[in-house]
Amino acid sequence: MERRLRTDNDRVLLAREANATPYIAMLTVANLLRLERANSIFYYYDDAVIAGFGAWQAVNAQWVEIGPFFNRDAYRGQGLGRRFFRDVIRHLEGEEKSLYAVTKNDAVKHMLEGYGFEPSSVRELPFPLIRHLAARLDLRRVYYGLRKMSSDQPTIHLLKPFPYAKGRIE
Numbered sequence: 001m002e003r004r005l006r007t008d009n010d011r012v013l014l015a016r017e018a019n020a021t022p023y024i025a026m027l028t029v030a031n032l033l034r035l036e037r038a039n040s041i042f043y044y045y046d047d048a049v050i051a052g053f054g055a056w057q058a059v060n061a062q063w064v065e066i067g068p069f070f071n072r073d074a075y076r077g078q079g080l081g082r083r084f085f086r087d088v089i090r091h092l093e094g095e096e097k098s099l100y101a102v103t104k105n106d107a108v109k110h111m112l113e114g115y116g117f118e119p120s121s122v123r124e125l126p127f128p129l130i131r132h133l134a135a136r137l138d139l140r141r142v143y144y145g146l147r148k149m150s151s152d153q154p155t156i157h158l159l160k161p162f163p164y165a166k167g168r169i170e
């Protein structure tokens, strides 16, 4: 796991490929740079080749949204994606943060439930998370999100508030 990319081209490549997946609404080079400046992204290399990343963003002093996560096609299905999630969750648990995730990807739901996250309806989300979701609803994002996610998969909200009830990663 690395905190910085080795080349600018790796950033361009990740943004392009992550954007092509149905589960990431929109990801730009500028988004990745912002995550790097906030020190809230882990990158993964396979020797010299960039494989993927796991990121997070602070909602307030207590809550953190985990994601996006992206593993390039060639590296999927080998346990590497699980490692991205484990590393990010372990890091944030070490800071005793309350964790939140929103996804349409069943594999992500499966992993997060194993790490002690519980599904929540939108209505039951704590207010800071509602405000956070509302604040990032800009039109461009909604447009790209709707175009990609016209499938019927439901949006799943998952919570792991601190203090953690179960599933803490040792």
Ligand SMILES: CC(C)(COP(=O)(O)OP(=O)(O)OC[C@H]1O[C@@H](n2cnc3c(N)ncnc32)[C@H](O)[C@@H]1OP(=O)(O)O)[C@@H](O)C(=O)NCCC(=O)NCCS
Pocket: 021, 023, 024, 067, 068, 069, 070, 071, 072, 075, 076, 077, 078, 079, 080, 081, 082, 083, 084, 102, 103, 104, 105, 106, 107, 108, 110, 111
């Ligand atoms: C999500 C992603 C990072 C997972 O990476 P990966 O390397 O394929 O993941 P792994 O091989 O470590 O598998 C992770 C787990 O998901 C499970 N899984 C995979 N596909 C699944 C599916 N369709 N439904 C349920 N579980 C699934 C695997 O069985 C594994 O669980 P296990 O360890 O309990 O067996 C990767 O698929 C990806 O980048 N997808 C596109 C972008 C994306 O969806 N990002 C998340 C947005 S919130």
